[in-house]
Amino acid sequence: MTGVAVAGSIVGGQVDIYSDVDLIVVIDDDAFDAVMKERFMLIGSWASLVAGFTGEHVGEPRLIITLVGPPLLHVDFKFVRAADFAERVEESDILWDRDGGLADVLAEHPPTSPSPDLQWIEDRFWIWVHYGATKLGRGELLEVIGFLSYLRETVLGPLAAVRVGAAPRGVRHLESIAPDEAGDLQATLCGHNRHDAGQALLASIELYRRWLGETGAAIERRRHAEKLAVQYLHDVIDVAS
Known part of the structure; x- marks a missing residue:
């Protein structure tokens, strides 16, 4: 694992007691495929996993949508390659950065907000x-x-x-x-x-x-x-x- 970032309402300052937590888990490129096979096991080692499923229905198979707890909390874990970390549609804050380079990546590549076609x-x-x-x-x-x-x-x-x-x-x-x-x-x-x-x-x-x-x-x-x-x-x- 290269780093962890948080996105969504926590970064936007709109968090409340009903908010979910959007986490981005950054994985070394050469370890990504192996990690993808072990995501549920990893999440279960990080938190008390109640239930979870993958995000193909929203076009994001890298995403694991979970409930952890109790108390119940909705947490989304998005696993991305280090090479793809800069590609994002909203701001994110780095929580942990193993090598100290993720902040530079974010600074060099601002988010691109999609517009409706x-x-x-x-x-x-x-x-x-x-x-x-x-x-x-x-x-x-x-x-x-x-x-x-x-x-x-x-x-x-x-x-x-x-x-x-x-x-x-x-x-x-x-x-x-x-x-x-x-x-x-x-x-x-x-x-x-x-x-x-x-x-x-x-x-x-x-x-x-x-x-x-x-x-x-x-x-x-x-x-x-x-x-x-x-x-x-x-x-x-x-x-x-």
Whole structure:
């Protein structure tokens, strides 16, 4: 092991009693493959491991997501090669540095915060709207509720963060970093009610149009798909009324 760093809310100064702990475990390059096979055993030797699993679902197989304790604490252990330590999207603080070189690596390579790919979103958004409309028309309201959550997480939350100059992290911390936008997003919530679900879909479209337009981004808008998908949604809502 070369070093250990901490990231997340602890570094950002936003920690509270509900915060998890994000640890980065830096491994010598030539030992990395062997360590990857022993991660659970190592974590169990460092803390009272209650449960844990790997992070493929978030696109990060190097990550082990755990509960340790009691008292229960969520701790994420991200194992990285020393050569990859500088690649990061947020600041981190070094807790232990075997050779004293990790601080220099961080200073030379600042974090790069990802921005939402607005063209990627626009290419998909109106197909997603049609999908949500079909589920509404079929009466699959639980599916619509889940779909609205997906839109907030994938599209509207990141756009809200961009509006206030924050890093996009789904809908994380929006109530504190973007309170006005979080208030607007309440219109995209609904219960198990067909009328309310239709209105929440329309509200999602309106916020997307407004917030995307205000970015001033030079992207190719899919106007034909937009017109047809929105009309389809209105037709479904009218039939359900």
